[in-house]
Amino acid sequence: MNWYEKLSQYFPTQEMKTRAHMELLLKERGDIYHKDEGPYHVLMYAETPGFVFVDYIWVSAKARGQGIGHKLMAKLKQKGKPIILEVEPIDYEDSDTEKRLHFYKREDFEHASTIGYHSRSLRTQEVDTLEILYWSPGKESEESIMEKMKQTYDKIHTFKDVQLYGESHDPVDDVLSIDPEATNDILEFDEPGA
Numbered sequence: 001m002n003w004y005e006k007l008s009q010y011f012p013t014q015e016m017k018t019r020a021h022m023e024l025l026l027k028e029r030g031d032i033y034h035k036d037e038g039p040y041h042v043l044m045y046a047e048t049p050g051f052v053f054v055d056y057i058w059v060s061a062k063a064r065g066q067g068i069g070h071k072l073m074a075k076l077k078q079k080g081k082p083i084i085l086e087v088e089p090i091d092y093e094d095s096d097t098e099k100r101l102h103f104y105k106r107e108d109f110e111h112a113s114t115i116g117y118h119s120r121s122l123r124t125q126e127v128d129t130l131e132i133l134y135w136s137p138g139k140e141s142e143e144s145i146m147e148k149m150k151q152t153y154d155k156i157h158t159f160k161d162v163q164l165y166g167e168s169h170d171p172v173d174d175v176l177s178i179d180p181e182a183t184n185d186i187l188e189f190d191e192p193g194a
């Protein structure tokens with residue numbers, strides 16, 4: 001199985017960029033968009049001068065619990081920049097969503113609870129509500145994370161969208177919002193055995 005098939009089997013269609021989209025990013029935005037691939041993992045990420053955005057991370061079920069995810073995160077943390085990623089809220093019918101959140105909590109990620117993110121997939125037309133998690137070597141404000149997410153949306157998610165999908169994504173200000181009153185932290189739960 002190639003890297004795109006591995007990602008496609010793990011991530012829902014509405015969350016996946018097309019293979020052409022990712023290959024074009026790797027080819028034309030190779031200055032910032034990268035693929036880190038091994039026999040048991042695929043990591044797609046964008047690195048800008050000010051932050052790292054994790055687009056997709058997949059670790060083979062055969063290799064889970066062997067520290068691969070931790071090593072990948074440690075490698076990104078060594079860059080000394082904030083790391084941002086999108087996750088699905090907990091779906092109790094899909095145990096992987098809860099496992100992912102436990103993993104990111106153990107990796108010292110924080111939930112940007114004031115940021116709302118509602119993106120329409122150009123592949124399925126479904127609107128997805130995702131949560132933003134981040135790790136920062138310093139004290140990063142959620143307003144700063146919001147600005148970094150806007151850059152990611154504009155430079156990565158909407159890259160050549162008309163050419164690739166036949167239509168434009170929704171404007172960034174319709175997709176990302178900030179609500180200073182929001183306080184629901186999806187990472188507030190007890191770790192097993194804690």
